[in-house]
Amino acid sequence: MTTLTQTVTKEITWKDIASFCESGKAAGLLSVGDIISIVLKNGEKMRIAIAGINTYKENEVLFAFKDILSEEAPMNEDWTNEGGYEASQMAKYLDTEIFDLLPDDLQEVIKERRGHKLWLFSRREVFGEDGQYICPEDDVHIPYYQDSENRIKLRDGEPDWWWLASPCAANTTNFCHVNIYGYSCNYGASNSIGVAPGFCI
Numbered sequence: 088m089t090t091l092t093q094t095v096t097k098e099i100t101w102k103d104i105a106s107f108c109e110s111g112k113a114a115g116l117l118s119v120g121d122i123i124s125i126v127l128k129n130g131e132k133m134r135i136a137i138a139g140i141n142t143y144k145e146n147e148v149l150f151a152f153k154d155i156l157s158e159e160a161p162m163n164e165d166w167t168n169e170g171g172y173e174a175s176q177m178a179k180y181l182d183t184e185i186f187d188l189l190p191d192d193l194q195e196v197i198k199e200r201r202g203h204k205l206w207l208f209s210r211r212e213v214f215g216e217d218g219q220y221i222c223p224e225d226d227v228h229i230p231y232y233q234d235s236e237n238r239i240k241l242r243d244g245e246p247d248w249w250w251l252a253s254p255c256a257a258n259t260t261n262f263c264h265v266n267i268y269g270y271s272c273n274y275g276a277s278n279s280i281g282v283a284p285g286f287c288i
Contacts, residue, residue: 099123104148105196105288113148114140119230120237122153127188131157138231138285147198148288151208151231155242155249155281156185162262162276168254171221172207172262175276177250181205181284197286205284207252210263210271213238218271220253220263238269240283248274249281 107113121137133156139149162168162177172178186194186204197204201223208229210220215228231237240249246267255261261273264280274280 101190101193101196101288108146108148108288111146113146117148120234123150125190125193128190129188131188136231136237139229142227142229143200143225143287149229149231149285150287151229151237151285152283153237153240155240155247155283157243158282159279160250160282161279162250164277166260166275166277168259168262168276171254172209172252173201177207177282178203181207181282185282185284196288198288200287205286207250207282208232208285210251210253213251213265214271217253218263219256220251220271221256222253235269238265239267240265240281242281247281249283 107116117137117140119137119139123135125133125135127133134153136151136153137148138151141147142149160177160180162175164176182204200206209222209226211217211222211226212229213232215233239246241247248264248266251263251265251271253263255263255273260275262276263271264274266272
């Protein structure tokens with residue numbers, strides 16, 4: 088038996104997606120794993136995956152960068168995880184410098200989550216459990232990351248490490264990250280590695 092798998096490319100705008108969400112039609116028109124391609128204002132091409140539909144709120148869609156941003160960044164310039172993600176320099180970096188690189192039509196429809204426009208996923212959202220890391224109590228395993236292959240992200244076409252928002256509970260210096268094989272590890276907050284944020288509409 089021969090199986091033919093087809094990929095259908097459609098033109099869609101971020102305004103269209105926001106309209107689907109507001110009308111409650113997102114689940115019928117979009118699917119987890121769908122990919123949307125964008126070009127950042129610095130010319131960098133990024134693929135964005137639909138990561139969850141109605142996961143935390145009705146009429147809300149979660150998105151995850153499938154690719155890692157070309158520029159690496161630390162969680163904090165100092166070797167500390169004190170205050171967790173909320174107090175990190177990474178949180179400010181995503182909400183300002185990286186948000187400003189998004190296309191204007193995408194910026195217009197993004198909703199804040201926990202006070203942030205762009206944010207990093209927690210270990211529980213990516214792996215389904217906290218392990219030795221600190222995660223918000225209401226976080227759940229995101230549908231997109233229930234497929235372990237989606238935990239491997241590319242930077243410039245090659246698998247690379249990327250940060251998660253969860254600080255290590257066993258020390259005051261490390262945050263969780265995902266390595267090139269899709270497994271979670273510890274890494275010092277002042278190290279610069281890949282960034283692959285999420286957002287919601």
